[in-house]
Amino acid sequence: MTFISSILSWFSSIFFSKAAEISVVGLQSSGKTSFVNVIGSGQWSEDVVPTIAFNYRKVRKGAVTLKIWDVAGQPKFRSMWERYCNGVDALVFVVDSADQEKFDTACFELHQLLAQPNLTGVPLLVLGNKNDIPSHASVKDLIRDLQLDKIQDRPVSCYSCSMKSQHNLDIVLRWLSDRSH
Numbered sequence: 513m514t515f516i517s518s519i520l521s522w523f524s525s526i527f528f529s530k531a532a533e534i535s536v537v538g539l540q541s542s543g544k545t546s547f548v549n550v551i552g553s554g555q556w557s558e559d560v561v562p563t564i565a566f567n568y569r570k571v572r573k574g575a576v577t578l579k580i581w582d583v584a585g586q587p588k589f590r591s592m593w594e595r596y597c598n599g600v601d602a603l604v605f606v607v608d609s610a611d612q613e614k615f616d617t618a619c620f621e622l623h624q625l626l627a628q629p630n631l632t633g634v635p636l637l638v639l640g641n642k643n644d645i646p647s648h649a650s651v652k653d654l655i656r657d658l659q660l661d662k663i664q665d666r667p668v669s670c671y672s673c674s675m676k677s678q679h680n681l682d683i684v685l686r687w688l689s690d691r692s693h
């Protein structure tokens with residue numbers, strides 16, 4: 513039975529495969545590369561280095577292939593975000609939800625990006641990462657502090673999650689898979 517179902521899922525992955533291209537942006541050290549590593553390999557590792565410019569990675573999840581642009585978050589790289597967001601199926605904005613001092617900057621950078629005319633309508637997923645740290649902000653706080661309720665030109669979702677404990681990754685993956693076509 514397991515054999516038959518694995519053959520069936522192999523066939524369906526070939527004949528019904530879908531893809532979504534996504535860009536992952538956000539301030540430095542928010543956990544973008546950790547996110548891509550965790551969904552790519554299923555494993556958490558502390559061993560990450562700050563991204564220089566960007567990484568591109570393809571991740572296969574069942575019948576869905578995610579093509580992911582993991583863009584660097586240090587100030588000197590932020591002007592590149594728009595270029596790597598152009599034409600994607602979804603934007604993922606990662607926030608370190610335990611670093612509330614950076615929320616103003618995150619809010620500014622997010623809204624500056626969303627104001628780019630060629631990104632109008634692209635669905636946005638905001639991830640409040642690092643919720644394993646006790647002082648993290650809730651989804652409600654993130655909606656207020658990042659002014660997510662002011663965004664009216666696209667679908668917006670916001671989840672609290674942790675790459676370290678892999679909390680809520682299942683809903684995040686479902687959201688991303690739903691953007692595939």
Ligand SMILES: Nc1nc2c(ncn2[C@@H]2O[C@H](COP(=O)(O)OP(=O)(O)OP(=O)(O)O)[C@@H](O)[C@H]2O)c(=O)[nH]1
Nearest residue numbers: 540541542543544545546562563585642674675676
């Ligand atoms: N506690 C905790 N730490 C995390 C989590 N996710 C990432 N980190 C840590 O946060 C730091 C930065 O993670 P990165 O994934 O490199 O962050 P980034 O957003 O890719 O940073 P840049 O590439 O510089 O833009 C690393 O020390 C990670 O181990 C998490 O869920 N919980």
Ligand SMILES: [Mg+2]
Nearest residue numbers: 544545562563
């Ligand atoms: Mg990175």
